[in-house]
Amino acid sequence: EPEVTQTPSHQVTQMGQEVILRCVPISNHLYFYWYRQILGQKVEFLVSFYNNEISEKSEIFDDQFSVERPDGSNFTLKIRSTKLEDSAMYFCAGTQSTGEKLFFGSGTQLSVL
Amino acid sequence: AQTVTQSQPEMSVQEAETVTLSCTYDTSENNYYLFWYKQPPSRQMILVIRQEAYKQQNATENRFSVNFQKAAKSFSLKISDSQLGDTAMYFCARRSGNTGKLIFGQGTTLQVKP
Numbered sequence: 001e002p003e004v005t006q007t008p009s010h011q012v013t014q015m016g017q018e019v020i021l022r023c024v025p026i027s028n029h030l031y032f033y034w035y036r037q038i039l040g041q042k043v044e045f046l047v048s049f050y051n052n053e054i055s056e057k058s059e060i061f062d063d064q065f066s067v068e069r070p071d072g073s074n075f076t077l078k079i080r081s082t083k084l085e086d087s088a089m090y091f092c093a094g095t096q097s098t099g100e101k102l103f104f105g106s107g108t109q110l111s112v113l
Numbered sequence: 114a115q116t117v118t119q120s121q122p123e124m125s126v127q128e129a130e131t132v133t134l135s136c137t138y139d140t141s142e143n144n145y146y147l148f149w150y151k152q153p154p155s156r157q158m159i160l161v162i163r164q165e166a167y168k169q170q171n172a173t174e175n176r177f178s179v180n181f182q183k184a185a186k187s188f189s190l191k192i193s194d195s196q197l198g199d200t201a202m203y204f205c206a207r208r209s210g211n212t213g214k215l216i217f218g219q220g221t222t223l224q225v226k227p
Contacts, residue, residue, distance in 0.1 A: 033213075033215075041219075042204065042219045042220055043158070043215075043217040044217070045214045045216065055211075055212045056212040056214060093158075098211065099165070099213070101148065102148075102160075102213075102215060104157070106157050107156055107157070
């Protein structure tokens, strides 16, 4: 089965630094998402992306966050100035249509020190 | 609020026995999709089963089945013949709106005991 690939698997950064989390979705997917999960808590929606633009974002996804898919393959999440509370597992996901299952990547564990 | 609620933070079951995980949700939509995802210690999100709200028949996937009660907005997961590899956190989720985002419940940690 095709896979969603996320890199790096673990990222450590200092508070205030910029980080970019990378995802390579499955090639025929059209809808893309970022979710995050603070350890021991539920998985929270951050943003959805379709037709090269944001289609929906949550309250968590403030001005410090941005997404892009510049080359039609990589799908990135950027956090401009990281805070301690940004420490979490970040999942990329994708799907062909909004009724089908979401394929999740294996996640990037972000640790902000 | 469009929420998904899992009222059982933790559950345990003996190997080979059956266990049911509960989930309720709130929605104003008529057509939507419901999912159960499994998250083992590796933290990978693995789809267990999917239900389309307009289908009355309960979805089944090998040892996993659901009891979907649309009027009650209930979507429980039954795991038959539990195996040690079923030990994981299980999340119920509802697909929302045109963007297809998932709204997750708080999760139920299931431990299968030998």
